[in-house]
Amino acid sequence: MTFSSTELRQVRDSAYETKFAIAPALAEEIKKWAQANLAPDPNASDSSDGGYKITSLYFDTANFDVFHRRGSFGRSKYRIRRYGESETVFLERKLKNRGLVSKWRTPVALDELERLGETAAEQPWNGDWYQRRIQARRLNPVCQISYQRTAHVEARYHLAGDCAGLGPGLPRCSGGTGRGSRLREIPVRQS
Numbered sequence: 179m180t181f182s183s184t185e186l187r188q189v190r191d192s193a194y195e196t197k198f199a200i201a202p203a204l205a206e207e208i209k210k211w212a213q214a215n216l217a218p219d220p221n222a223s224d225s226s227d228g229g230y231k232i233t234s235l236y237f238d239t240a241n242f243d244v245f246h247r248r249g250s251f252g253r254s255k256y257r258i259r260r261y262g263e264s265e266t267v268f269l270e271r272k273l274k275n276r277g278l279v280s281k282w283r284t285p286v287a288l289d290e291l292e293r294l295g296e297t298a299a300e301q302p303w304n305g306d307w308y309q310r311r312i313q314a315r316r317l318n319p320v321c322q323i324s325y326q327r328t329a330h331v332e333a334r335y336h337l338a339g340d341c342a343g344l345g346p347g348l349p350r351c352s353g354g355t356g357r358g359s360r361l362r363e364i365p366v367r368q369s
Contacts, residue, residue, distance in 0.1 A: 205353055209328055216330035219352070233260045233324040237317035244317070256308070256317055258291065259283075267291065269308035284308060328353050 200208070219230075235258040238244040243251035254273040260266075270283040284304050294309050311317075329352035 209353060212328075212330040216332060219329035219331055229326055229328040231262050231324065232327050233322065234258065235319050236321045236323070237312055238320045239316055240318070242320070251315070256312055256315075258319075260288070264288075269305050271308070271311065282307075 236244075237256040239251065241248075243249065244255050246252075253275060254271055257270050257272070259268045259270055265288045266285050267288055268283040268285055270281060273280045273282075284307070286303070286305050290303060290305065293303060293305060294312065296309070
């Protein structure tokens with residue numbers, strides 16, 4: 179992970195991501211194996227079982243071009259992600275290209291999110307790049323999803339305290355339960 183010198187923006191190295199939908203009984207077996215053989219994800223500092231809550235707000239066009247992966251909308255998605263009850267959220271752009279996933283993210287205070295509705299940034303802020311991108315692509319919030327994630331990593335990476343900066347080599351096992359979504363009307367001005 180690197181940081182831009184002009185703004186507080188993290189750029190994560192590309193990684194391969196594979197996701198599976200599995201039966202609850204198998205998920206429980208995998209979870210038990212991970213707890214016995216791997217270390218809890220350092221992001222789960224408040225939980226001994228490696229679990230933590232994730233809430234994501236996803237953006238899309240009025241025609242759901244991101245969801246349907248139409249044209250250039252098929253390669254990237256924009257979301258706001260919150261871990262637990264933190265007062266800091268992350269403005270994220272996740273890009274997938276030939277199976278490799280890259281992520282740009284910027285931490286901002288929860289109370290700064292209203293700035294996304296400004297036509298143009300009245301004062302410079304860390305979310306400028308994100309605000310410009312969602313407005314240029316005419317994206318609006320369409321779906322909020324919350325779930326409990328359980329994640330584990332290989333013990334040597336946990337002890338090094340460098341899980342986020344390992345890039346594509348990070349051996350990680352994570353799973354989520356209790357997924358739920360709700361549509362919300364959140365006004366965001368378009369330019």
